[in-house]
Amino acid sequence: MKGSSMEVGExxxxxxxxxxxxxxxxxxxxxxxxxxxxxxALAMATTNETLPFATQFIKFRxxxxxxxxxLFFVTGNSVxxxxxxxxxxxxxxxxxxxxxxxxxxxxxxxxxxxxxLVTASASAATSIVYIAHHGNAGANWFAICQxxxxxxxxxxxxxxxxxxxxxxxxxxxxxxxxxxxRN
Amino acid sequence: MKGSSMEVGExxxxxxxxxxxxxxxxxxxxxxxxxxxxxxALAMATTNETLPFATQFIKFRxxxxxxxxxLFFVTGNSVxxxxxxxxxxxxxxxxxxxxxxxxxxxxxxxxxxxxxLVTASASAATSIVYIAHHGNAGANWFAICQxxxxxxxxxxxxxxxxxxxxxxxxxxxxxxxxxxxRN
Numbered sequence: 403m404k405g406s407s408m409e410v411g412e413x414x415x416x417x418x419x420x421x422x423x424x425x426x427x428x429x430x431x432x433x434x435x436x437x438x439x440x441x442x443a444l445a446m447a448t449t450n451e452t453l454p455f456a457t458q459f460i461k462f463r464x465x466x467x468x469x470x471x472x473l474f475f476v477t478g479n480s481v482x483x484x485x486x487x488x489x490x491x492x493x494x495x496x497x498x499x500x501x502x503x504x505x506x507x508x509x510x511x512x513x514x515x516x517x518x519l520v521t522a523s524a525s526a527a528t529s530i531v532y533i534a535h536h537g538n539a540g541a542n543w544f545a546i547c548q549x550x551x552x553x554x555x556x557x558x559x560x561x562x563x564x565x566x567x568x569x570x571x572x573x574x575x576x577x578x579x580x581x582x583x584r585n
Numbered sequence: 586m587k588g589s590s591m592e593v594g595e596x597x598x599x600x601x602x603x604x605x606x607x608x609x610x611x612x613x614x615x616x617x618x619x620x621x622x623x624x625x626a627l628a629m630a631t632t633n634e635t636l637p638f639a640t641q642f643i644k645f646r647x648x649x650x651x652x653x654x655x656l657f658f659v660t661g662n663s664v665x666x667x668x669x670x671x672x673x674x675x676x677x678x679x680x681x682x683x684x685x686x687x688x689x690x691x692x693x694x695x696x697x698x699x700x701x702l703v704t705a706s707a708s709a710a711t712s713i714v715y716i717a718h719h720g721n722a723g724a725n726w727f728a729i730c731q732x733x734x735x736x737x738x739x740x741x742x743x744x745x746x747x748x749x750x751x752x753x754x755x756x757x758x759x760x761x762x763x764x765x766x767r768n
Contacts, residue, residue, distance in 0.1 A: 468723030471712040503766050510762045514700065514755050521701045522708035529654040529709035533716070534724070540651030541717070543726040572697050575758070579693045583686050583765045 421500040424581045428574060429493040435570040436486035439520065442563030443479035446472060446527070449560070451553035464550040471526040472557065478523025479564055482516050489513075496581070503585050510578045517571040524564035531558055604683040607764045611757060612676040618753040619669035622703065625746030626662035629655060629710070632743070634736035647733040654709040655740060661706025662747055665699050672696075679764070686768050693761045700754040707747035714741055 446466050453462035466472040492509050496502055534554055537545035547554035629649050636645035649655040675692050679685055717737055720728035730737035 464723065469721060470715060474712075507759075507762050507766055511759050514697070514758045517697065518700065518704045518751060518755060521704040525705035525708040526712035529657075529712045530716070532653060533713070533726070538652060540647065541726075541729045543716070543724070546724045568701060572701060575697045576690075576694050579690050579762055579765060582762060583690055583768070585766070 421581045421584050422497060424577050424584075425493065425496040425500055428577055428581075429490065429497060431570050431574055431577075432486050432490055432493055435567045435574075436483050436490075438563040438566040438570070439479040439483040439486065440563075442560045442567070443476050443483060445560035445563065446479070446557060447476045449553055449556040451550050453549060462549075464546065464553040466557065469530055471530040475523045475527035475560075475564070478519050479567075482520045482523075482567060485512065485516050500581075501585050503582055506578050506582050506585075510575055510582075513571055513575050513578065517568065517575065520564055520567045520571060524561060524568060527557070527564070528561055531561065604764045604767050605680060607760050607767075608676065608679040608683055611760055611764075612673065612680060614753050614757055614760075615669050615673055615676055618750045618757075619666050619673075621746040621749040621753070622662040622666040622669065623746075625743045625750070626659050626666060628743035628746065629662070629740060630659045632736055632739040634733050636732060645732075647729065647736040649740065652713055654713040658706045658710035658743075658747070661702050662750075665703045665706075665750060668695065668699050683764075684768050686765055689761050689765050689768075693758055693765075696754055696758050696761065700751065700758065703747055703750045703754060707744060707751060710740070710747070711744055714744065 450463065450465040452464075466476060489509065489512065492505055495505060496509075531554070533543055533545075534550075534557070535545060535547045537543050633646065633648040635647075649659060672692065672695065675688055678688060679692075714737070716726055716728075717733075717740070718728060718730045720726050
């Protein structure tokens, strides 16, 4: 990013190596983020816990789809994971043809929307997991984690994958912008 | 965005009008987003409701800082609003000097992080507002909105400002990327 020549435009060579390096990094990061979001979605979706006792009135089984925010988490992360796998096609195209500019702009636009989606799903789930752990005295919401230990550990752990994806998307957008400015 | 000449780099003229138009749009959108996030933060922060009766054991006063997610919403929106006001300086600089590239990259990087922050705060607050409205049978969390009507209306309304900011940030990032590709 040094050198003021960039600011008045630069005639770049086809297949210039600085942009190719960025494109390869882009490809690797996309695979990592796809694995992270898929893992997060699967970890959350396969979680349930049934307590070894029951009464007629109170339900003692916890599943992720009892809570709409956790369902949104699974849906959001699945969509983002699918998008990341599809976006690998464009990522490979950018490695092969590193001067492509318009397809990079398209990719940044989609990446920005997907960053929003994965951040929203991670954040919505986190606020529910927080209530599940600590409850809320003001609203008289009880900390369900006191009963559903394993359930709570799993749903807390699955958030990590989603936050990794948030960080990777931020890096991906900045990488793309740097690549566009170099073309 | 038409014309393949862009893909092999283009020596742009100082103060080229297509980028200046984008910079002016950038400036206006930043002001709108700053007002929206400030409004959201203020609407949430000034909300409280005390019910006209009380017992010794249960609290009948609702304030936004009873719920950590709503506190995060106020903090997040305030930070983003402050950032947007500061970023107006760079935005004006881009109107004056529309070929600047490095400062635009910097702005996209910050915008991306701030998009993450405002999305996270909007989403965390939304999932709590949802529970406040509908409760959750599985977790035995009660819908507090049945008692705190005004409180719930205000906190639901304040989410709108935050979502407007999410949409504007997405547009801002794409505008910046287009401007960078044109330089």
